[in-house]
Amino acid sequence: MSTQVSPPLPEVGTPAVGAAPPRRRTSARQRRGSWLPSIPLLVVLAVLILVPVGLVALAAVSVDVPRPGGFTFDLTLANLASVVSGAVGSATINSLGIATAATVLAVAIGGYVAFVTARTDAPFGRAIYACGLIPMFLPSYVGALAWAMLGSPASGLLNVAFRDLGLGLEINVYSRVGLVLVCALFYAPYAFLLIHASMTMMNPDLEDAAAIHGGSRWRMLRSVTFPLALPAVLGSALLIFVLVLENFPVAQVLATPGNIETLPTYIYRMMGFFPSRGTEAAALAVVLVAFVVLLTLAQRRVLAKRSFTTVTGKGMRARRIALGRFRWLALVPVLLYFVASIVLPLGALLVTSLRTSPFMPSFSSLLRPGALDGSAFGTVFADAQFWSSTVNSVIVAVAAALGGTVLSFAVAYVVYRTSARARAQLEAISMLPLAIPALVLGMGILWTWLLIPLPLYGTLGLLVVAFLGVQMPQGLRSVAASIRSTDRDLEDSAVVHGRSRVRAVLGITVPLMKVALSSTFLLLLMLSMRELTVPLLLYTRDTTLLSVAIFDRFENGGGSQSAAAISLVYCLLMFVLAYLPRRFGQKANA
Amino acid sequence: MRRTTRSLLTAAIAVAVLGVTACGGTSGGDGPAARSIDTSNGLVIDGETIADQALWEKAKGGNVSLATALTEREEKVITEQFKADTGIALDFVRLPTPKLFERAVSEKGAGKLSFDVIRVTDTTAAEEMAKNGVFGQTRTPFDDQLRKDGALDIGGGNFVSAFYAIYTFAYNSQAIPSASAPKTWENLLDPSYKGKIGLVNPNGSGYNTALTDMLIQDYGDRYLKDMQALGPRIFDSVSVMGTALGQGELTVGLMGANSALSLAEQGAPVVAVIPPDGVSAGYTPFGITIKGAENPAAQVFVNWQMSRAGQSKLGPLGLAPARSDVEPARMGDAVLPKPGDPNFTLFTTADRQQRQAAVLATWNGIFRYTG
Numbered sequence: 001m002s003t004q005v006s007p008p009l010p011e012v013g014t015p016a017v018g019a020a021p022p023r024r025r026t027s028a029r030q031r032r033g034s035w036l037p038s039i040p041l042l043v044v045l046a047v048l049i050l051v052p053v054g055l056v057a058l059a060a061v062s063v064d065v066p067r068p069g070g071f072t073f074d075l076t077l078a079n080l081a082s083v084v085s086g087a088v089g090s091a092t093i094n095s096l097g098i099a100t101a102a103t104v105l106a107v108a109i110g111g112y113v114a115f116v117t118a119r120t121d122a123p124f125g126r127a128i129y130a131c132g133l134i135p136m137f138l139p140s141y142v143g144a145l146a147w148a149m150l151g152s153p154a155s156g157l158l159n160v161a162f163r164d165l166g167l168g169l170e171i172n173v174y175s176r177v178g179l180v181l182v183c184a185l186f187y188a189p190y191a192f193l194l195i196h197a198s199m200t201m202m203n204p205d206l207e208d209a210a211a212i213h214g215g216s217r218w219r220m221l222r223s224v225t226f227p228l229a230l231p232a233v234l235g236s237a238l239l240i241f242v243l244v245l246e247n248f249p250v251a252q253v254l255a256t257p258g259n260i261e262t263l264p265t266y267i268y269r270m271m272g273f274f275p276s277r278g279t280e281a282a283a284l285a286v287v288l289v290a291f292v293v294l295l296t297l298a299q300r301r302v303l304a305k306r307s308f309t310t311v312t313g314k315g316m317r318a319r320r321i322a323l324g325r326f327r328w329l330a331l332v333p334v335l336l337y338f339v340a341s342i343v344l345p346l347g348a349l350l351v352t353s354l355r356t357s358p359f360m361p362s363f364s365s366l367l368r369p370g371a372l373d374g375s376a377f378g379t380v381f382a383d384a385q386f387w388s389s390t391v392n393s394v395i396v397a398v399a400a401a402l403g404g405t406v407l408s409f410a411v412a413y414v415v416y417r418t419s420a421r422a423r424a425q426l427e428a429i430s431m432l433p434l435a436i437p438a439l440v441l442g443m444g445i446l447w448t449w450l451l452i453p454l455p456l457y458g459t460l461g462l463l464v465v466a467f468l469g470v471q472m473p474q475g476l477r478s479v480a481a482s483i484r485s486t487d488r489d490l491e492d493s494a495v496v497h498g499r500s501r502v503r504a505v506l507g508i509t510v511p512l513m514k515v516a517l518s519s520t521f522l523l524l525l526m527l528s529m530r531e532l533t534v535p536l537l538l539y540t541r542d543t544t545l546l547s548v549a550i551f552d553r554f555e556n557g558g559g560s561q562s563a564a565a566i567s568l569v570y571c572l573l574m575f576v577l578a579y580l581p582r583r584f585g586q587k588a589n590a
Numbered sequence: 591m592r593r594t595t596r597s598l599l600t601a602a603i604a605v606a607v608l609g610v611t612a613c614g615g616t617s618g619g620d621g622p623a624a625r626s627i628d629t630s631n632g633l634v635i636d637g638e639t640i641a642d643q644a645l646w647e648k649a650k651g652g653n654v655s656l657a658t659a660l661t662e663r664e665e666k667v668i669t670e671q672f673k674a675d676t677g678i679a680l681d682f683v684r685l686p687t688p689k690l691f692e693r694a695v696s697e698k699g700a701g702k703l704s705f706d707v708i709r710v711t712d713t714t715a716a717e718e719m720a721k722n723g724v725f726g727q728t729r730t731p732f733d734d735q736l737r738k739d740g741a742l743d744i745g746g747g748n749f750v751s752a753f754y755a756i757y758t759f760a761y762n763s764q765a766i767p768s769a770s771a772p773k774t775w776e777n778l779l780d781p782s783y784k785g786k787i788g789l790v791n792p793n794g795s796g797y798n799t800a801l802t803d804m805l806i807q808d809y810g811d812r813y814l815k816d817m818q819a820l821g822p823r824i825f826d827s828v829s830v831m832g833t834a835l836g837q838g839e840l841t842v843g844l845m846g847a848n849s850a851l852s853l854a855e856q857g858a859p860v861v862a863v864i865p866p867d868g869v870s871a872g873y874t875p876f877g878i879t880i881k882g883a884e885n886p887a888a889q890v891f892v893n894w895q896m897s898r899a900g901q902s903k904l905g906p907l908g909l910a911p912a913r914s915d916v917e918p919a920r921m922g923d924a925v926l927p928k929p930g931d932p933n934f935t936l937f938t939t940a941d942r943q944q945r946q947a948a949v950l951a952t953w954n955g956i957f958r959y960t961g
Contacts (some may be wrong), residue, residue: 068690069699069722087958155837257823257834269959272792272826274688274715316910358836359764359855443692456828457702537689540704541655541681552662552684561856 024170033419036275041411042422045429047452048469053432059282059443068450079283088266088284094255095263097178099245105184106178106240107233112190113334118199118226118320122330131334132196135341136189137574139530139547141249143186145554146174146345148253149352149564155360157348164362174258182254183244185341190243191236192278197481198232199225217321217494237479242292249551251372263288267439278443285440292435321548336489346571352564353377376565385544387564390573392547395519396460397528397577405517405522407468409477412483413505427476436472438533446537467528475524482516483509522578531575545568622674625899633890635675635899639731641890646853649678652887656682657690657705660874661829663852663939664907665709671903672894678887686827687712688794695722698880707880707891709752709874711745712796713942716875720748723912724792727882728876730896731912741896741912744939749877752895754910754936755918756870756926757801760850760862765841775805778842787822788831788843792953798828800872800937803842803949807935808867825960836860848908851921861919862908868933869926871910910934 060068063074082088114134116122135143151159151173162169172178184447206228210220224232246410248264255262267284270277270437323330354372366372411430433441445466449457456462486509494504509518532547539548551561628634633649641649647904658665662684669680685693685934689708693719699701703724710716718726726749729808736742757780761771765786765924772778772939778787792798805813828845834844836858847869850862857869876895882888894900901911919926 044797064933065692067696067699070695099761151835152834152839186837249788256826257839259824269791269826272686272692272791272794274712276688276692278692355858357764358833359838359839359859381759446693446696450696450702457697457700537693540682541683554833555784555827555829560759560837 026404031243033421033423035421036445037414037418037420038422041407041426042429044427045411045472046342047131047448048465049429049432049472052441052448052469053436053450055439055447056282056285056436056444059279060286061283062279064266064282065276065278067447069476078335079279080286084285085286087261088263091261094176094260095245098176098183098262099179099241100189100251102244103237103241104181106188106244107191107237109184109188109337110193111195111229111233111234113188114196114199116330116334118196119319119328122322122323128331129196131338132192133185133189134338134575136193136527137578138186138342138345138571139532139574140183140295140343140457141185141253141530141532141547142349142550142571143341143562144182144250144253146177146348147182148257149348149560150344151178152257152523157351157360158344160360160362164364170345172258174260175255176258178258179251179254179260179338180260183247183250185337186209186250187243187499188337188341189238190240191233194232194236194239194412195229198229206318221321233361237408238295241295243467245291246288247325248437248439253371264437264439267437267473271439271443281440283441285436286585288437289435291389292427309464313400319479346568349564349568349571353561353568355561358560377569379562380565380569385549386546386569388542389544389546389549392460392463392543393529393573394577396467396545399464400471400528401521401524403468404462404471404475404528405479408472408479408484408520408524409483409510411472411476412479415482416483417488421438430472432478433470434511438470438518438531442534442537445469445534449538457576458543460543462538463535463543463545466534467524467531470531470534471524471527474527475520478520478523479513481514482513485538486512486516526574529577546573595883597686600728602906617951621901622671623880625675626679627675633676635732638898640676640897643950645889647887648886649676649890652678652708652885654680654882654885654887654891655676655704656680656707656709656891657694658684658709659680659687659690660684660709661710661849661852664824664848664909665853668895671687671901672891675892675899676890678890681864686794687715687796691715691719694719694724694879697734698722698857699818703879703881705879706885706888707748707876707878711755711872711874712794712799713873713875714796714838714946715794716745716749720745722878724879725749725877726880728878733891735913735915736896737915738766740910740936744873744875745781745877750876750896751912752876753874753883753901753904753912754891754929754934755797755872755874756847756871756908756910757797757843757845758847758862758864759844760835760853760860761842762838762840762859763833763861764859768861771841771861771863773863775809775813775867778844779813779820781820783842784820785823786841787817787820788825788834788840789817789822790825790831790844791827791959793950795828796937796942797846797870797872798844799942799946799949801870802897802953803867803937803941803945804870804935806949806952811956812951815954822957824957832858832860846908847919847921847926851908864924864926864933866933868935871927871929871934871936873937874909884951 003429026060055066060079061075062072063076064070064072069207115130117125117132119514122128151161151171153172153174154171156171159170171351174181206224210224238379246264248268251262251265252268258266267281270281335405354374354378355366356371356373360366407520411426414420416429449462449465456465488511489502491508494508495501499507528549532551535548536551539545550563550566553566554560596754602836625635626637629646632639632643633647656669665682666685669682672678673680678935683705687871690708690710694703694705694821699722708724727747728749729744730736733742736750744751772780774901790798792802798939802814823834823840828849831840831843832845832849832853833842836853847862853860856949876892878888896912897911898916901913901916904911905917908919909923910926914929929936
């Protein structure tokens with residue numbers, strides 16, 4: 001059996017053009033398709049995404065913020081005009097520069113680790129895979145805070161170590177270079193996952209052909225292997241670019257202290273003003289959407305020029321390149337990446353959580369009596385709010401991941417497996433949240449759920465539905481990549497033999513996609529555990545999440561010891577949550 | 591109000607807060623204090639009636655929802671004492687004033703207001719919330735005393751000032767020896783602090799607006815321009831700046847006395863300075879919402895906060911109580927300036943109405959921090 005495989009493309013903001021309906025003889029009415037499968041999904045997506053986005057769009061052209069009870073429908077273009085002010089210009093240039101550089105570096109790191117583990121004979125393949133993936137479980141916000149502890153100019157642990165060693169070096173993470181490095185470290189796993197999948201599924205025939213025709217190994221890589229991975233490279237690059245461009249927490253932790261204005265921090269500040277400049281922030285969000293749509297179109301244009309489809313089949317295995325004496329040397333960059341993205345940040349959190357004084361002139365000061373103690377962990381574990389936040393986080397993350405996986409599968413199925421009407425609209429709506437800064441989208445979600453007469457506001461249910469909308473792009477792209485590569489013949493055969501379509505989907509397609517769906521669940525689980533910006537606007541005392549609790553502790557200042565302790569516990573929880581589904585999955589498969 | 595002439599006799603008080611913690615006395619964070627509480631005829635604490643019999647009967651066993659812009663640590667100290675004194679449950683949500691405003695006004699607009707009581711740090715924000723119908727009428731049995739002390743000068747009956755935040759500057763004592771530590775506002779312009787001084791964006795923060803106004807009134811715009819020439823680090827939150835100061839990333843920071851005290855109590859080598867040329871002070875709007883007006887427990891909380899029992903919890907936190915009949919703010923053995931003192935520069939309602947927009951425009955123009 002052979003299967004058509006297309007690498008997963010994180011297309012953003014526009015409908016899929018590649019979602020070809022099945023080729024069959026059909027009547028004109030059948031070709032137009034039915035509304036039936038689309039309408040319920042359109043209604044759900046409208047409530048989850050369109051209404052909040054619509055309120056943001058309305059705010060962008062309104063004189064007053066369109067909050068409940070404050071609708072005036074006084075429209076203006078002045079908000080859009082303010083977007084072209086000088087300050088926005090410099091923030092835009094900074095953000096574009098940082099996002100571009102971080103994307104290039106993240107794709108280089110992720111691509112390298114993916115290549116080494118998928119296509120070479122470097123030793124410790126599973127460990128290299130783990131090195132590429134594990135940084136994904138460390139929230140970029142916590143990673144940025146940890147790197148601030150490591151690389152702040154005067155008191156960063158690395159700078160203290162340099163001084164202790166008399167090296168005369170000083171690093172400053174509150175800089176453009178620092179931002180680029182930290183973003184690249186924590187977004188590289190996205191590139192790793194997509195490029196690894198592409199390289200693993202790559203058919204060796206084309207490479208064999210190149211080798212047989214006398215091409216050198218380098219030429220084969222340059223003219224066959226890397227071009228075949230181009231969709232995954234561009235797809236991950238676009239995804240990372242958009243995520244870095246919009247990332248507020250990292251920019252707030254690293255750019256603001258360095259007096260570097262970025263678009264997310266600029267938007268945050270507009271929202272942090274009193275009176276809040278929410279309408280201007282919304283206008284800026286609309287401009288960001290335009291940026292992202294343009295980029296998506298450019299990506300499609302590049303990819304549309306040629307076919308990247310390769311054929312895989314049972315027993316096929318991608319070719320591995322023998323590195324010879326460089327076999328071990330290839331591990332060095334992977335190891336450096338692991339140290340920079342996991343070992344150093346977690347080490348910094350551990351040292352900070354154990355230090356009794358926030359001021360540390362040298363590492364030798366840690367040897368003084370009383371300089372270190374573990375009381376911060378005791379404080380964290382004794383805090384009832386910590387436990388309720390942890391329980392809330394797990395409940396919300398599991399529910400949002402489950403709901404998100406089901407919804408993503410339903411949308412992906414209708415978009416890629418049916419000829420139903422409004423498929424393109426379904427996909428476009430699903431991708432919208434990726435293009436809107438979470439800070440602004442969070443406002444839209446707040447207004448929406450205050451307006452909708454359902455008793456969700458102030459409950460964990462509100463956070464679940466908010467996450468369903470916000471994470472729809474990632475969920476859909478994850479399922480879409482798999483559904484497009486899963487053969488539909490078996491499902492159709494079951495229907496031909498009398499099974500209902502629903503039973504065929506549940507009994508055949510879903511089991512076939514079990515691995516992919518569990519990956520989607522895991523991805524959404526991690527994203528929900530990490531989500532900070534949206535719940536910041538929606539949480540109540542009873543619905544505080546762990547991410548909000550950490551932010552609050554750092555924002556409250558002076559509590560960096562307990563904040564570091566709770567961050568470490570949080571990371572541990574993330575690793576456990578990431579591990580358990582795999583563990584159970586292995587048992588189920590055994 | 592123009593600043594009154596500062597008393598030359600007021601000595602520069604450099605409060606070595608580290609010494610306070612070294613002695614183990616953290617006052618504000620010591621947990622609920624023991625009181626004389628009588629509930630035989632309403633709620634009477636230390637001889638002062640907080641709630642009459644009728645109110646107390648309805649409020650007992652109730653629950654209060656507070657939205658606050660105060661730091662978690664300070665709000666915890668205050669509300670834990672309230673819970674210990676009354677047995678009434680209280681939960682609070684902490685948000686910066688602009689976000690709290692958005693939440694409260696949006697919830698009110700949708701008829702889903704979830705807070706009984708609100709405490710913010712910006713009087714203009716509180717006035718806007720009042721205009722949007724968020725607040726009910728905030729009355730306490732102590733209104734005569736509060737009126738006399740000026741706590742009712744804001745809010746028009748919708749909210750009062752729970753206390754005053756005292757804003758000054760602090761330095762890292764590991765980075766600066768006490769002999770060469772800054773003692774006056776002018777000292778902060780020393781070139782040695784270039785790149786090592788921190789301040790907080792005053793947009794959306796009444797306390798920092800008050801501080802900026804005081805500096806402009808006393809020293810003119812040139813003070814801010816000279817400060818800008820030092821390349822200061824600007825923060826959105828005084829707490830985050832405090833962390834940077836404690837870690838030694840900064841050597842000096844403009845901040846609340848309460849924040850400096852809090853940092854020192856947590857082991858940071860931070861010393862607050864009370865300069866002879868004065869400190870700024872800002873109101874802290876505090877009021878019952880239209881939802882809280884229906885909740886007797888919320889009324890008891892508001893009464894308690896403005897009673898001697900509630901007010902006496904503030905001074906040890908470095909916050910100036912609104913009432914003059916309780917102990918003033920302290921740091922260790924040092925008494926901080928209090929309302930009415932010549933070196934206590936309050937940003938009054940009249941000051942705010944006349945100058946707030948100009949103060950913020952000046953600051954924004956000089957520091958070019960926001961668009």
